[in-house]
Amino acid sequence: xxxxxxxxxxxxxxxxxxVLSGCQTKESHPKTAKPSxxxxxxxxxxxDFRLNFNKIKISHDKxxxxxxxxxxELKQLFGEPNKHGQRPAGDVVLDSYTWExxxxxxxxxxxxxxxxxxxxxxxxxxRREKITKSDFxxxxxxxxxxxxxxxxxxxxxxxxxxxxxxxxxxxVWTSGLKTKAASADIRLYFENDLLKTKxxxxxx
Numbered sequence: 001x002x003x004x005x006x007x008x009x010x011x012x013x014x015x016x017x018x019v020l021s022g023c024q025t026k027e028s029h030p031k032t033a034k035p036s037x038x039x040x041x042x043x044x045x046x047x048d049f050r051l052n053f054n055k056i057k058i059s060h061d062k063x064x065x066x067x068x069x070x071x072x073e074l075k076q077l078f079g080e081p082n083k084h085g086q087r088p089a090g091d092v093v094l095d096s097y098t099w100e101x102x103x104x105x106x107x108x109x110x111x112x113x114x115x116x117x118x119x120x121x122x123x124x125x126x127r128r129e130k131i132t133k134s135d136f137x138x139x140x141x142x143x144x145x146x147x148x149x150x151x152x153x154x155x156x157x158x159x160x161x162x163x164x165x166x167x168x169x170x171x172v173w174t175s176g177l178k179t180k181a182a183s184a185d186i187r188l189y190f191e192n193d194l195l196k197t198k199x200x201x202x203x204x
Contacts, residue, residue, distance in 0.1 A: 044126040049101045052077045053120045054154070056108060062164045068115030071097065074108060109161075117161035124156045127176040133203035136186055143195045145169055148188065152176070155188075166192050179204050 044050070055077060059068035074081075074097065083098035087109065094109040094116070104123035108115055131152055139148065148171075149155070155171035162168075169190040177184045184202030188195060 044124075046101050046104060046123070047125070049078075049099075049104060049106070050120065050123050050125070050154075053106055053118070053158070056106075056115055056118045058118060058160055058162050058167070059111075059114045059116055060162065060167070062162065065111045065116050065162070066114050068110070069108075070113050070115075071095070071110060074099075074115075078106065117159075119157075119159040121157050124175045125154065127153060129176060129178045131173065131176050131186070131203070132178045133200065136198070136200045136203055139188070139195065139198055141195050141198070144193050145171075145190050145195075148190075148195060152186070169193075177203060 055069075056074070057067070057069045059065045061067050078099040081097040082100045083096075085096045087094045087096045089109075089111075092111060094111055095113075097108050097110070099106045105121050107119045107121075109117040135151065139151070152173055153176055156174045157172035159170045160168065169188075171188050171190070173186040174184070177186065179202045181202030185200070186203070187199045189197040
């Protein structure tokens with residue numbers, strides 16, 4: 001069982017490696033938005049789809065992987081999935097479910113009916129373009145995920161998974177960025193809730 005848990009994360013990373021290789025979205029703003037930004041946030045198309053994604057709970061039990069959102073709870077949030085399949089992850093098989101809405105896609109992997117990985121892609125908030133290169137440069141390694149969201153707002157795209165060794169988050173911001181570039185983004189990698197790597201493209 002120990003070997004199963006150790007390879008779980010590596011297998012999930014291969015299944016979800018969309019974030020740091022490029023996650024496409026539309027526009028933007030966060031659940032933790034300041035009051036002045038809330039009207040723009042609420043005008044975002046399918047904002048409930050994105051914010052319900054935040055309600056998906058990843059298992060934090062690194063021994064049994066229990067306690068994550070169940071399939072029944074996922075259906076309450078999103079209805080019946082558009083796709084269902086099974087994916088090998090080391091010596092175990094994960095149940096994979098996908099929900100799609102107007103181009104945006106949520107994918108969740110469950111181990112024994114408990115969520116161990118989740119991702120959202122091709123979604124973008126609508127929000128004021130205020131995040132600058134200076135804001136990006138101020139992000140310090142070791143900062144926790146919640147603090148980063150308070151600074152930048154909710155990410156447009158996100159991947160999160162757990163294994164017996166660690167928890168990983170890869171987050172992408174493609175909206176709310178101050179830029180003249182046709183495409184710009186911020187990509188952050190967190191390990192055990194702490195910022196480890198940061199990348200940006202096209203910020204002014």
